[in-house]
Amino acid sequence: xxxxxxxxxxxxxxxxxxxxxxxxxxxxxxxxxxxxxxxxxxxxxxxxxxxxxxxxxxxxxxxxxxxxxxxxxxxxxxxxxxxxxxxxxxxxxxxxxxxxxxxxxxxxxxxxxxxxxxxxxxxxxxxxxxxxxxxxxxxxxxxxxxxxxxxxxxxxxxxxxxxxxxxxxxxxxxxxxxxxxxxxxxxxxxxxxxxxxxxxxxxxxxxxxxxxxxxxxxxxxxxxxxxxxxxxxxxxxxxxxxxxxxxxxxxxxxxxxxxxxxxxxxxxxxxxxxxxxxxxxxxxxxxxxxxxxxxxxxxxxxxxxxxxxxxxxxxxxxxxxxxxxxxxxxxxxxxxxxxxxxxxxxxxxxxxxxxxxxxxxxxxxxxxxxxxxxxxxxxxxxxxxxxxxxxxxxxxxxxxxxxxxxxxxxxxxxxxxxxxxxxxxxxxxxxxxxxxxxxxxxxxxxxxxxxxxxxxxxxxxxxxxxxxxxxxxxxxxxxxxxxxxxxxxxxxxxxxxxxxxxxxxxxxxxxxxxxxxxxxxxxxxxxxxxxxxxxxxxxxxxxxxxxxxxxxxxxxxxxxxxxxxxxxxxxxxxxxxxxxxxxxxxxxxxxxxxxxxxxxxxxxxxxxxxxxxxxxxxxxxxxxxxxxxxxxxxxxxxxxxxxxxxxxxxxxxxxxxxxxxxxxxxxxxxxxxxxxxxxxxxxxxxxxxxxxxxxxxxxxxxxx
Amino acid sequence: xxxxxxxxxxxxxxxxxxxxxxxxxxxxxxxxxxxxxxxxxxxxxxxxxxxxxxxxxxxxxxxxxxxxxxxxxxxxxxxxxxxxxxxxxxxxxxxxxxxxxxxxxxxxxxxxxxxxxxxxxxxxxxxxxxxxxxxxxxxxxxxxxxxxxxxxxxxxxxxxxxxxxxxxxxxxxxxxxxxxxxxxxxxxxxxxxxxxxxxxxxxxxxxxxxxxxxxxxxxxxxxxxxxxxxxxxxxxxxxxxxxxxxxxxxxxx
Numbered sequence: 001x002x003x004x005x006x007x008x009x010x011x012x013x014x015x016x017x018x019x020x021x022x023x024x025x026x027x028x029x030x031x032x033x034x035x036x037x038x039x040x041x042x043x044x045x046x047x048x049x050x051x052x053x054x055x056x057x058x059x060x061x062x063x064x065x066x067x068x069x070x071x072x073x074x075x076x077x078x079x080x081x082x083x084x085x086x087x088x089x090x091x092x093x094x095x096x097x098x099x100x101x102x103x104x105x106x107x108x109x110x111x112x113x114x115x116x117x118x119x120x121x122x123x124x125x126x127x128x129x130x131x132x133x134x135x136x137x138x139x140x141x142x143x144x145x146x147x148x149x150x151x152x153x154x155x156x157x158x159x160x161x162x163x164x165x166x167x168x169x170x171x172x173x174x175x176x177x178x179x180x181x182x183x184x185x186x187x188x189x190x191x192x193x194x195x196x197x198x199x200x201x202x203x204x205x206x207x208x209x210x211x212x213x214x215x216x217x218x219x220x221x222x223x224x225x226x227x228x229x230x231x232x233x234x235x236x237x238x239x240x241x242x243x244x245x246x247x248x249x250x251x252x253x254x255x256x257x258x259x260x261x262x263x264x265x266x267x268x269x270x271x272x273x274x275x276x277x278x279x280x281x282x283x284x285x286x287x288x289x290x291x292x293x294x295x296x297x298x299x300x301x302x303x304x305x306x307x308x309x310x311x312x313x314x315x316x317x318x319x320x321x322x323x324x325x326x327x328x329x330x331x332x333x334x335x336x337x338x339x340x341x342x343x344x345x346x347x348x349x350x351x352x353x354x355x356x357x358x359x360x361x362x363x364x365x366x367x368x369x370x371x372x373x374x375x376x377x378x379x380x381x382x383x384x385x386x387x388x389x390x391x392x393x394x395x396x397x398x399x400x401x402x403x404x405x406x407x408x409x410x411x412x413x414x415x416x417x418x419x420x421x422x423x424x425x426x427x428x429x430x431x432x433x434x435x436x437x438x439x440x441x442x443x444x445x446x447x448x449x450x451x452x453x454x455x456x457x458x459x460x461x462x463x464x465x466x467x468x469x470x471x472x473x474x475x476x477x478x479x480x481x482x483x484x485x486x487x488x489x490x491x492x493x494x495x496x497x498x499x500x501x502x503x504x505x506x507x508x509x510x511x512x513x514x515x516x517x518x519x520x521x522x523x524x525x526x527x528x529x530x531x532x533x534x535x536x537x538x539x540x541x542x543x544x545x546x547x548x549x550x551x552x553x554x555x556x557x558x559x560x561x562x563x564x565x566x567x568x569x570x571x572x573x574x575x576x577x578x579x580x581x582x583x584x585x586x587x588x589x590x591x592x593x594x595x596x597x598x599x600x601x602x603x604x605x606x607x608x609x610x611x612x613x614x615x616x617x618x619x620x621x622x623x624x625x626x627x628x629x630x631x632x633x634x635x636x637x638x639x640x641x642x643x644x645x646x647x648x649x650x651x652x653x654x655x656x657x658x659x660x661x662x663x664x665x666x667x668x669x670x671x672x673x674x675x676x677x678x679x680x681x682x683x684x685x686x687x688x689x690x691x692x693x694x695x696x697x698x699x700x701x702x703x704x
Numbered sequence: 705x706x707x708x709x710x711x712x713x714x715x716x717x718x719x720x721x722x723x724x725x726x727x728x729x730x731x732x733x734x735x736x737x738x739x740x741x742x743x744x745x746x747x748x749x750x751x752x753x754x755x756x757x758x759x760x761x762x763x764x765x766x767x768x769x770x771x772x773x774x775x776x777x778x779x780x781x782x783x784x785x786x787x788x789x790x791x792x793x794x795x796x797x798x799x800x801x802x803x804x805x806x807x808x809x810x811x812x813x814x815x816x817x818x819x820x821x822x823x824x825x826x827x828x829x830x831x832x833x834x835x836x837x838x839x840x841x842x843x844x845x846x847x848x849x850x851x852x853x854x855x856x857x858x859x860x861x862x863x864x865x866x867x868x869x870x871x872x873x874x875x876x877x878x879x880x881x882x883x884x885x886x887x888x889x890x891x892x893x894x895x896x897x898x899x900x901x902x903x904x905x906x907x908x909x910x911x912x913x914x915x916x917x918x919x920x921x922x923x924x925x926x927x928x929x930x931x932x933x934x935x936x937x938x939x940x941x942x943x944x945x946x947x948x949x950x951x952x953x954x955x956x957x
Contacts, residue, residue: 008889008892019865019867019868020868020888020889020891020892020925021889022889022891022892024857024860024861024864025951025955026892027864027867027891027892027929028860028864028929028947028950028951028954029947030891030922030925030926030929031926031929031933031943031944031947032944273852273853
């Protein structure tokens with residue numbers, strides 16, 4: 001028979017030979033972060049509460065991974081605070097740095113639902129921070145087997161159910177807004193869980209413990225590569241998979257959903273016997289519908305919850321604010337924005353459950369769908385999206401590498417304009433442009449909603465090059481317009497895949513303003529007389545030329561009739577139209593070239609057709625004939641391209657944009673668009689009468 | 705006389721290593737299937753220290769005492785030979801979780817199991833008192849808990865016993881074993897049945913010195929406990945997290 005005894009600390013029954021005469025629980029607890037030495041010796045021996053610098057420790061109110069938290073009085077200010085101390089001998093640089101980061105992250109946040117930080121300091125070689133004391137309970141203490149227990153006595157079970165859900169939604173909406181605020185300030189929480197949400201006696205929630213937050217401006221090298229940080233049950237799959245370097249605001253949004261889930265059902269989305277098992281489920285399994293634990297849960301509220309728990313970060317709410325707003329809609333009884341899973345998402349979920357079956361058919365489907373998604377997305381909340389992206393870029397630390405990676409990704413997406421014949425237009429938002437170029441986003445003044453304009457071009461060279469070419473002038477316009485209008489003006493950049501689509505966009509007023517070729521302008525203006533020329537591009541000498549190989553027999557314009565083959569630039573470009581008119585004047589028509597007539601995508605490709613592909617002659621801008629192997633047969637002036645406003649741009653802005661364009665003298669910016677561009681000139685519709693007049697002649701070229 | 709749980713032999717030296725030392729288990733993980741003498745030694749030490757929870761788990765699966773001994777030895781043999789580690793994906797994890805899932809696989813794998821049994825297990829390279837282990841197993845069995853729960857609980861017990869042995873060894877090395885015996889019950893700061901004054905008189909030192917020694921013992925205990933835990937978890941994992949986990953396991957009655 002085994003002798004028994006009592007644990008010397010808690011009195012629990014233990015065997016007589018128990019180590020130290022204590023029960024295992026008490027012995028393990030001793031291993032947690034410890035009291036400071038001075039307080040330890042006093043308090044442990046039952047002495048009076050001790051002093052710690054300016055603070056008098058009153059009682060221990062919590063322990064975390066990072067250290068102990070005391071209720072304390074700050075003597076100099078005579079106020080009660082929560083004093084958080086780094087555990088005594090966890091002196092690793094990593095822990096210390098994390099502690100400091102927590103301090104810095106939280107100190108930068110001032111929000112009514114985020115625990116305020118008062119002081120960060122070191123005393124007796126120990127780091128500490130003092131913060132607002134929230135007297136109440138943490139949310140985890142208020143979760144019972146049936147979910148959130150807000151403390152109100154229910155009168156009937158159905159009413160009670162509804163009340164629990166409303167309280168849960170209210171708390172999470174408030175927390176969501178606080179998280180959003182932190183995100184806006186470049187801080188990810190990374191360990192959102194019920195125990196990090198404190199409720200005061202009035203039930204107001206406060207967000208605390210930014211111990212894992214990684215401040216945006218902190219560079220990398222802090223987190224151990226791939227280390228899983230956070231609490232498994234509330235951790236986003238990407239976080240659980242150890243992709244800590246790629247965490248975004250979406251990871252926090254997942255955690256918000258996981259907390260809401262527990263408030264509704266009384267249990268987190270995934271449970272397991274070991275943390276590893278939980279992690280595995282987080283990554284691999286779909287959560288059970290909340291209603292399967294409690295039929296009384298409103299399906300709409302469940303939907304909000306599940307939207308946060310999507311495995312794909314992109315499928316979750318775009319921001320914590322969007323999450324909060326949907327909860328508030330639900331509380332008001334308004335329709336919510338979270339939709340039931342689309343057929344596509346259901347398919348993906350099905351695929352997760354049936355990986356082998358799905359592999360064959362899914363990849364091609366995914367490709368098609370992502371293209372469709374790319375083209376149909378309405379970028380409603382552009383700044384928000386990009387700002388979050390900027391936060392994430394900053395958080396990721398290695399900014400330049402991230403930017404390059406992101407750039408490569410966007411370049412890949414933009415290629416859809418070339419590779420997919422159904423692609424119509426791509427949009428690169430103002431903020432995205434800035435991020436691509438590596439320039440910081442100007443913070444917007446509080447309460448000043450930016451005016452967002454869209455500027456378009458049609459694609460005439462590699463799309464990413466076009467983004468780079470137009471970014472400087474658009475940035476310049478944003479800056480000068482913002483000064484001129486005394487309100488923030490942002491310009492999104494659109495690239496249409498063809499002249500025709502660009503023209504249609506202009507006719508239908510899909511954009512605010514656009515740079516088009518003179519011919520496109522003339523044709524669009526015919527359809528839509530409200531179009532206004534803001535300014536026209538001025539070049540040193542902008543001419544088109546019909547040219548041939550120097551070695552060729554063609555010497556005179558009349559010889560062109562014998563040339564048998566011909567290369568044009570884009571079909572509806574002004575250079576092509578004028579060349580066609582010139583050819584018609586020379587008595588040359590399409591039929592003279594039979595099938596040996598091609599349209600190339602840009603001027604240089606026309607030159608290449610003549611130089612390399614054996615075409616007898618071609619028509620393009622004159623500058624390509626600088627190649628010594630080429631010789632000009634005739635040249636003609638091309639009017640500078642007009643920048644055209646639709647009626648979407650109001651009169652005041654029309655004038656302002658025109659003024660800003662005319663004021664642009666920076667040759668570097670101008671040369672990015674075209675190498676010989678020297679500026680902008682005042683222009684009106686009548687400047688394009690010349691093009692308008694030759695158009696009927698040009699059209700004759702293609703008639704049989 | 706009561707048998708004490710088997711405990712690790714490697715507490716004292718580990719505590720002296722610098723703060724940036726990778727933990728024993730993470731050293732094993734990062735060495736993976738590659739050759740690393742240090743990792744091999746670390747693994748052998750870990751196996752030696754946590755032999756008992758594994759043995760008890762195998763026994764709970766219904767194997768006889770002798771089969772369980774052979775299986776545990778066979779398992780560790782394969783582990784140290786790296787045949788099991790080869791299957792470890794390098795993701796971080798705790799030695800405890802790794803051991804439990806590996807032994808389950810091992811037992812589920814018919815060939816492994818039979819091979820271990822056939823070999824007879826008498827080639828015990830991990831020294832442990834198998835008779836004592838069996839007695840301990842008999843004593844600790846509880847039909848109410850799952851074998852996995854028992855594994856974790858036993859693990860916690862072995863961990864604490866290991867810490868105690870390390871601490872005691874340090875006191876013995878400093879020729880203060882009677883001081884250890886006297887102060888052992890004071891580890892939590894709660895005074896033992898006897899007062900510090902009585903202890904002082906008995907030990908022939910001042911009361912202040914006894915108090916100071918008690919504080920030092922608490923501090924050292926805590927350091928050794930955290931060091932011991934740190935050896936079984938991956939780099940970057942939190943010691944406190946593991947403590948919380950074990951506390952939760954112990955809380956489950």
